[in-house]
Amino acid sequence: MAPEDSAEAAPLLRSFERRFLAARALSSFPWQSLEEKLRDSSGSELLLDILQKPSGDSITLCESTAIISHGTTGLVTWNAALYLAEWAMENPAGFAHRTVLELGSGAGLTGLAICKMCRPRAYVFSDCHSHVLEQLQGNVLLNGLSLEPNVAALAQHPEHDTADAESPRVMVARVDWDVVTVPQLAAFQPDIVIAADVLYCPETVLSLVGVLQKLSACQKDQRVPDAYVAFTIRNPETCQLFTTELGRAGIPWEEVPRHDQKLFPYEEHSEMAILKLML
Numbered sequence: 001m002a003p004e005d006s007a008e009a010a011p012l013l014r015s016f017e018r019r020f021l022a023a024r025a026l027s028s029f030p031w032q033s034l035e036e037k038l039r040d041s042s043g044s045e046l047l048l049d050i051l052q053k054p055s056g057d058s059i060t061l062c063e064s065t066a067i068i069s070h071g072t073t074g075l076v077t078w079n080a081a082l083y084l085a086e087w088a089m090e091n092p093a094g095f096a097h098r099t100v101l102e103l104g105s106g107a108g109l110t111g112l113a114i115c116k117m118c119r120p121r122a123y124v125f126s127d128c129h130s131h132v133l134e135q136l137q138g139n140v141l142l143n144g145l146s147l148e149p150n151v152a153a154l155a156q157h158p159e160h161d162t163a164d165a166e167s168p169r170v171m172v173a174r175v176d177w178d179v180v181t182v183p184q185l186a187a188f189q190p191d192i193v194i195a196a197d198v199l200y201c202p203e204t205v206l207s208l209v210g211v212l213q214k215l216s217a218c219q220k221d222q223r224v225p226d227a228y229v230a231f232t233i234r235n236p237e238t239c240q241l242f243t244t245e246l247g248r249a250g251i252p253w254e255e256v257p258r259h260d261q262k263l264f265p266y267e268e269h270s271e272m273a274i275l276k277l278m279l
């Protein structure tokens with residue numbers, strides 16, 4: 001293919017790749033555009049490119065097909081989870097050999113991507129909903145990671161702390177932002193706290209800022225954890241409420257520059273952001 005042909009074919013290639021990654025039905029693939037493109041081109045490079053499917057480590061997830069089920073939004077993966085996972089994979093050094101606490105983990109995709117790609121020392125998935133926690137545990141096991149039974153076990157196994165340890169120590173914890181205490185959060189000894197798509201109504205915004213305030217009282221080696229919150233900008237007022245409440249709680253923040261590399265098949269037009277919080 002001439003260079004100009006390959007630039008023209010790039011969107012078609014991406015479209016195949018996205019549908020492949022999202023395990024979409026074959027009938028939804030853009031076969032007609034492919035046929036037209038192949039009629040116009042002399043070589044078979046486009047076909048070869050399409051057949052070279054994306055490669056790399058994989059994540060297996062059991063999740064619901066409904067956006068809300070069992071009274072929770074946590075049984076499906078939301079776009080900001082994918083966006084945060086992409087950002088983490090572009091910045092693995094921020095996670096390597098550190099203990100990560102994720103708030104409102106939902107189905108667990110972000111954490112599983114970080115566990116597989118960013119070499120954290122320990123990873124605490126957390127949520128407050130029983131069905132979500134049950135599915136989360138299943139998803140962790142489905143991906144070949146073993147679960148520590150409690151915080152004490154998470155802190156043990158010093159032999160796992162060597163730089164070349166293969167798997168992080170992983171725990172799934174019930175953490176309800178409204179009732180968790182500072183000592184309970186401090187026991188996880190987090191170096192970094194992350195959350196994706198947890199700003200969807202005023203009540204959750206207030207609860208989230210509350211737990212972030214508690215985390216700002218958790219020091220490890222005289223440092224408070226770094227914190228990153230990713231969200232889809234659906235309703236500007238909810239985002240505004242979040243930043244206003246952060247200001248009220250005395251938590252400065254800055255927006256993390258957008259990353260361009262899209263690995264996951266989320267909607268092209270949804271606007272997303274990650275805020276870094278100085279707890």
Ligand SMILES: C[S@@+](CC[C@H](N)C(=O)[O-])C[C@H]1O[C@@H](n2cnc3c(N)ncnc32)[C@H](O)[C@@H]1O
Pocket residue numbers: 072073074075076077078079080081082103104105106107108126127128129132175176177178195196197198200204207
């Ligand atoms: C929209 S889902 C996002 C799940 C996942 N982070 C993602 O992006 O796919 C929001 C999650 O936050 C959890 N959540 C909401 N309020 C919470 C609270 N007060 N304490 C702990 N988790 C909470 C829900 O159970 C749910 O799993």
